[in-house]
Amino acid sequence: MKKVIMDVDTGIDDALALVYALRSPELEVLGITTCFGNHTVEQTTKNTLKVLELLNRTDIPVAKGAREPVFRRNDKGPSSFHGSDGLACAPLPEPKAEPADEHAADFIVRMVRTYPHEVTLIPVGPLTNLALAVMKDPSIARLVKNVTLMGGAVFHPGNYTPVAEANIYADPEAAELVFRSGMPVTMVGLDVTMKTLLPRSVLEEWRKIGTPLGRFLTHITEFYMDAYLKFYPSIGGCALHDPLAVGAVIDPSFVKTERLYVQVDTEGEISKGRTVADLRPSHPEPNVDVCTEVDAERFLRHFLDRMNRPGS
Numbered sequence: 001m002k003k004v005i006m007d008v009d010t011g012i013d014d015a016l017a018l019v020y021a022l023r024s025p026e027l028e029v030l031g032i033t034t035c036f037g038n039h040t041v042e043q044t045t046k047n048t049l050k051v052l053e054l055l056n057r058t059d060i061p062v063a064k065g066a067r068e069p070v071f072r073r074n075d076k077g078p079s080s081f082h083g084s085d086g087l088a089c090a091p092l093p094e095p096k097a098e099p100a101d102e103h104a105a106d107f108i109v110r111m112v113r114t115y116p117h118e119v120t121l122i123p124v125g126p127l128t129n130l131a132l133a134v135m136k137d138p139s140i141a142r143l144v145k146n147v148t149l150m151g152g153a154v155f156h157p158g159n160y161t162p163v164a165e166a167n168i169y170a171d172p173e174a175a176e177l178v179f180r181s182g183m184p185v186t187m188v189g190l191d192v193t194m195k196t197l198l199p200r201s202v203l204e205e206w207r208k209i210g211t212p213l214g215r216f217l218t219h220i221t222e223f224y225m226d227a228y229l230k231f232y233p234s235i236g237g238c239a240l241h242d243p244l245a246v247g248a249v250i251d252p253s254f255v256k257t258e259r260l261y262v263q264v265d266t267e268g269e270i271s272k273g274r275t276v277a278d279l280r281p282s283h284p285e286p287n288v289d290v291c292t293e294v295d296a297e298r299f300l301r302h303f304l305d306r307m308n309r310p311g312s
């Protein structure tokens, strides 16, 4: 089993990624850390706890993290793609469980030091908690097995601005810090996540599951697909951004990567948050494995197989 920590800003596709990860026997989820992003960190933490209660997995610690970017104020409000509470106002009970009494960054440092070279971090929100963890203890950079993050775009346009993807835009300095930290980074960006589309037909299948989890999945995914339809009228479904990062850890053969030198634009007025890869023949030493291709069909089959399993 691969030891992982999910760092989330739950969010609809974060919730899908959590369900996918927790239903995958290949992964041992050591804990979940939360960040601002799709909503405030208070709300994303609450959403995470709600999902865990639905899955009967409150044994997994949830450590609340950053409410603001590392070096600037948050200029990115809650995302309309996820509804006013981040989970399409799905009718879930208020969570009974509380977050752990430890900051997300401390939790990450502690786990990486407890299991040197074993922990894969899967951040699917802004990279603030990871940056804080490395700033607190730079030695973890050589102890982390891999950082497989959802964020950025090299060849694909942005989704939050014309050139920036939302997670990187939310805290570009944190992303730059993580990219330069020496940690092995795999970037699962829009280049591949915009190719892994969940078709609308899945809603009918999930509706038939007939469990509270099935109803929840149908509710949030329908909302997400409607939001996608408004923004991308020609896409017949929604992109599986955060689940693909989980998939790439479970089975790295779902994606093909290219080792590239990637920098994050932290200053540009128009291009803030853009992940810029140096594609020139004589480029500096590469620092990121950028996912450039995905076997979307095989990944989708795997994702659906795990989501459709009976339970909860």
Ligand code: BDR
Pocket (backbone or CB within 6 Å): 011, 012, 013, 014, 038, 079, 081, 124, 125, 150, 159, 165, 166, 167, 241, 242
């Ligand atoms: C990313 O932004 C968030 O809205 C999603 O949860 C995903 O992590 C996609 O750009």
Ligand code: CA
Pocket (backbone or CB within 6 Å): 008, 009, 010, 011, 013, 014, 037, 038, 124, 125, 242
């Ligand atoms: Ca997310």
